[in-house]
Amino acid sequence: MTKPAYKRVLLKLSGEALMGEDAYGINRSTIERMVADVAEVANLGVELAIVIGGGNIFRGVAPGAQGMDRATADYMGMLATVMNSLALADAMRQVGITARVMSAIAIEQVVEPYVRPKALQYLEEGKVVVFAAGTGNPFFTTDTAAALRGAEIGAEVVLKATKVDGVYSADPNKERNAVRYSTISFDEAIAKHLQVMDATAFALCRDQKLPIKVFSIVKPGAFKRLIMGEDEGTLVHV
């Protein structure tokens, strides 16, 4: 049997994709399907760390957040990612995958704090580590948290699993004629202001020479194919 192309990866899961067809929140069959994809890869022996976004929950509270101080709203967004992380870890537990949630914000009664050596230990033990609460700082995103944690744990690649199947010349949900790149450099993605990931995340990965692959979490089997080195999504490179 062919071996996985990677030993340790950082998977950025879209919070918005967790809604499925719902208006907000966590759609049960969607999270179960995502976790089945994750379990398939974890069972290959790939060391897997995950950062999950918060758009599915934060979107639901957004009307109430109108006019709020930006930093306060951002802390609410980070707490939304803690809820998603707990739901994800529990869904993994239900299919026999051991996961540990580590939070960048101290809420010790709920999840353990992020401590880098402990995270590395869990990965070496074959546990899936879910990094919650983003970077712990307002004015950032979970894309940047994925780049940051990916660099910290020595991941070989950041895999951005989202609702589209790669990086396009424009937002494919708005521009019908957008063309998908199979590869693109960080500098070109930043210069062209491609919004699939924020520029801070792109710049951090570029500086750390940490490649990113953007792929569809909606497409069945795409995550495993990518891990096996098959052609999936868009590679963003130095």
Ligand SMILES: Nc1ncnc2c1ncn2[C@@H]1O[C@H](COP(=O)(O)OP(=O)(O)OP(=O)(O)O)[C@@H](O)[C@H]1O
């Ligand atoms: N050039 C582009 N190529 C591909 N997608 C793009 C581009 N520009 C904008 N997008 C949009 O970016 C979205 C993915 O990024 P976004 O940060 O919004 O979501 P996410 O990270 O999947 O969700 P969350 O923030 O909840 O984790 C895509 O669904 C797509 O509509």
Ligand SMILES: O=c1ccn([C@@H]2O[C@H](COP(=O)(O)O)[C@@H](O)[C@H]2O)c(=O)[nH]1
């Ligand atoms: O490091 C971070 C990460 C996230 N936030 C806030 O949380 C929401 C949800 O994250 P998404 O990446 O958009 O899914 C984000 O909009 C920020 O408000 C943060 O402040 N710092």
